Amino acid sequence: MLAISNFITKDFVWGQTDCTMFIAEHLDSLLGTELVKEYRGQWDSLMSAVKYSRDNQVSVESILRNHCESIEWGYEQDGDVFITNDPEAPLLSRDSNGIVFGGRLFFMTTDGLCAAPLSSIPEPAGVYRCHR
Numbered sequence: 001m002l003a004i005s006n007f008i009t010k011d012f013v014w015g016q017t018d019c020t021m022f023i024a025e026h027l028d029s030l031l032g033t034e035l036v037k038e039y040r041g042q043w044d045s046l047m048s049a050v051k052y053s054r055d056n057q058v059s060v061e062s063i064l065r066n067h068c069e070s071i072e073w074g075y076e077q078d079g080d081v082f083i084t085n086d087p088e089a090p091l092l093s094r095d096s097n098g099i100v101f102g103g104r105l106f107f108m109t110t111d112g113l114c115a116a117p118l119s120s121i122p123e124p125a126g127v128y129r130c131h132r
Contacts, residue, residue, distance in 0.1 A: 020097075023099070030079065068131075078100055083126040103117060105117075
């Protein structure tokens with residue numbers, strides 16, 4: 001997965017290498033879209049990301065709904081995208097997303113790219129399969 005290999009050594013930077021840009025790069029490599037070009041640099045903090053999302057009525061989940069198909073949890077495969085929503089998590093990680101690869105979920109955090117076994121991930125808010 002191109003986005004995973006490109007983000008392995010990158011630090012988290014809002015609007016450059018955050019969780020939205022991680023998924024945008026993944027979709028660009030799969031679908032030939034130009035989401036990275038469209039979104040890069042549009043925000044530089046959590047607050048400006050929330051404002052951009054609200055003002056433009058766009059979110060990672062809305063992008064996925066427009067470009068991918070929703071699939072049932074438990075049938076995910078490499079390349080699928082998880083959307084998580086944990087109301088108990090700290091604000092920064094409450095809504096997150098990741099890419100399935102090799103039985104793990106890869107996701108960006110403020111510490112950089114992380115991976116967790118799929119078996120340790122609670123039921124996601126959505127799973128999306130993106131293909132041409």
